[in-house]
Amino acid sequence: MHALQTIDGAEVIAFHWHPGGKGDGDTVRTPHTHIGSTQLNPAGVISKKHHIPGRRMSVDEVLRYCISEIGVEPLRADWRPVLADSEDLFRMWATWGADRNAP
Numbered sequence: 001m002h003a004l005q006t007i008d009g010a011e012v013i014a015f016h017w018h019p020g021g022k023g024d025g026d027t028v029r030t031p032h033t034h035i036g037s038t039q040l041n042p043a044g045v046i047s048k049k050h051h052i053p054g055r056r057m058s059v060d061e062v063l064r065y066c067i068s069e070i071g072v073e074p075l076r077a078d079w080r081p082v083l084a085d086s087e088d089l090f091r092m093w094a095t096w097g098a099d100r101n102a103p
Helices: 057-069 079-092
Strands: 002-005 011-014 033-035
Touching: 002 057, 057 079
Parallel strands: none
Antiparallel strands: 002 011, 011 033
């Protein structure tokens, strides 16, 4: 599981996968995303408890998303090749059917 939080700990977005279940009656066992309540309109149709379908993601993909889309400042100038190299290893050793040709 990977999650992004505000500085005060409120969840922004979370990427979950519970292949064995959580043991709390939740039946969703496939990769999914939760949108934090801080990002949702109270009158909206999506709630933080909804399981938005997804796929298994590496921490590298989440970091790339944070830097590229949210504007998080990378800690090093060479972050692109570092994440790409790590992502290549993730895909090479994937045993759960990950698409090794995905970007």
